[in-house]
Amino acid sequence: MKAAFLLEHGGPEKIQFGEQPKPVPKADEVLIQVKACALNHLDIWVRQGIPAYPVPFPHILGCDISGEIATIPKTARESLFQEELTVGSEVVVSPGVACHNCSDCIEGYENQCPEFKIIGAGTPGGYAEFVAVPARNLAPKPRHLSFEEAASFPLTFLTAWHMILTRAQLKFGETVLILGAGSGVSTAGIQIAKMFGAKVIAVSSSQDKLDHAKLLGADLCINGSKGPFHKEVRKLTDGRGVDIVFEHVGPATWEESVRSLASRGRIVTCGATTGPIVSLDLRVIFTKDQSIYGSRLGTISEFRKVVEAMRLQKLKPVLSKVFPLSEAAHAHKFLESQSQFGKVVLKISPLN
Ligand SMILES: [Zn+2]
Structure with missing residues (x-):
């Protein structure tokens, strides 16, 4: 062959x-x-x-x-x-x-x-x-x-499904920050978060990719090339921060991801494209009841749900x-x- x-x-x-x-x-x-x-x-x-x-x-x-x-x-x-x-x-x-x-x-x-x-x-x-x-x-x-x-x-939507629904346990009406909005896993994350009733804020350093993210359903966009995105997140959420940060970048975004979180917020991470090691101020995490979830791919039963959502054209x-x-x-x-x-x-x- x-x-x-x-x-x-x-x-x-x-x-x-x-x-x-x-x-x-x-x-x-x-x-x-x-x-x-x-x-x-x-x-x-x-x-x-x-x-x-x-x-x-x-x-x-x-x-x-x-x-x-x-x-x-x-x-x-x-x-x-x-x-x-x-x-x-x-x-x-x-x-x-x-x-x-x-x-x-x-x-x-x-x-x-x-x-x-x-x-x-x-x-x-x-x-x-x-x-x-x-x-x-x-x-x-x-x-x-x-x-x-x-x-x-398959890979991106299964990964995003497991991250948002199984690990971070998105609830209807919560706000989700999606980093690297042009990547495959993020285009899946935007759609899955919207499908389950989230308000989605997309971050990218490319305006073109943000325009695409809007077409997929992102409610708000932040151009990360114009300054620290956590400051924009605070402005867009009346100072509160977001409930879930959808992470797969690593050290290049980690500190800003933590600073974007609301009380009881969750960071869910499936990857580290800019490197594996980050620093973390534990005092911020424990005083605000915040959580960090690891997430690896997903299961076959989740995959079948993704396929069904595709079949129903709820996801594309x-x-x-x-x-x-x-x-x-x-x-x-x-x-x-x-x-x-x-x-x-x-x-x-x-x-x-
Ligand atoms: Zn086994």
């Missing part, structure tokens, strides 16, 4: 395009003919090589997959969530893989499974004509979405640009330029 793959870590130029062996599904897996696969920052980290994601070479990246079921081994049939799924069904794939046997999995926290992996980081991914994935990870593709649109929502994918699979290296360069609003997607099939 044709695939974009790595033989060593490094820059975008390390992504090669050529032949790789077609994967053979394990007992609980199905083979998917990939139609589209979206890029994520995770792909860049795995490509560059970070200790959290050791990969054997050759390695195929990509966790956000849409396609058609190519084969279903008999052993995998009972793991299919929807019985009507069959060979040829159009599907989207939940990106997290867990053991489904340990105490965390049995209690419904499979994102905390000791064996938890993300497709394309811990297993071969979707920058290829075929990928083998666990049967239980499949959901029917919402019919109104193209394969490219369908590939552009945000697609920035589509590249052919053979131009995966260019797609990585484009993602790293940070000029996109929304997702960068590889069109896999038909190849061109």
Whole structure:
């Protein structure tokens, strides 16, 4: 099969395009003919090589997959969530893989499974004509979405859903501050927070991205290039601050994020794109009953809720640009330029 793959870590130029062996599904897996696969920052980290994601070479990246079921081994049939799924069904794939046997999995926290992996980081991914994935990870593709649109929502919307609803426990009428408004996870965060009755304030250093954020439903916008955003937050909330800060940036925004919080406010973080270490004045946190929540991806049951919200058109994918699979290296360069609003997607099939 044709695939974009790595033989060593490094820059975008390390992504090669050529032949790789077609994967053979394990007992609980199905083979998917990939139609589209979206890029994520995770792909860049795995490509560059970070200790959290050791990969054997050759390695195929990509966790956000849409396609058609190519084969279903008999052993995998009972793991299919929807019985009507069959060979040829159009599907989207939940990106997290867990053991489904340990105490965390049995209690419904499979994102905390000791064996938890993300497709394309811990297993071969979707920058290829075929990928083998666990049967239980499949959901029917919402019919109104193209394969490219369908590939552009799993990781980001699942992450944002888990952050806002499961971890930070958004309540109707609360105010949510969404940082980095042009990123994939933030475009998901804006929509999910609005869907559940929040007032959303979006922050970006790009006016163009803020204009897009408004179209997605953001009530208020702050241009972070014009000064500390926490001062604007205080002005926009009559001095009170926000109930939830949606964080994935890290040290570049952390201090201002804490200073933006209202009493009983929560910071929920899923990433650290500017580095892992921050400083924190504990006195502020404990005197104001504030909380900090970590958040890792999400569960398959949350994924099915995201797919249902997509099917009902309560949420919509945000697609920035589509590249052919053979131009995966260019797609990585484009993602790293940070000029996109929304997702960068590889069109896999038909190849061109
Ligand atoms: Zn487990």
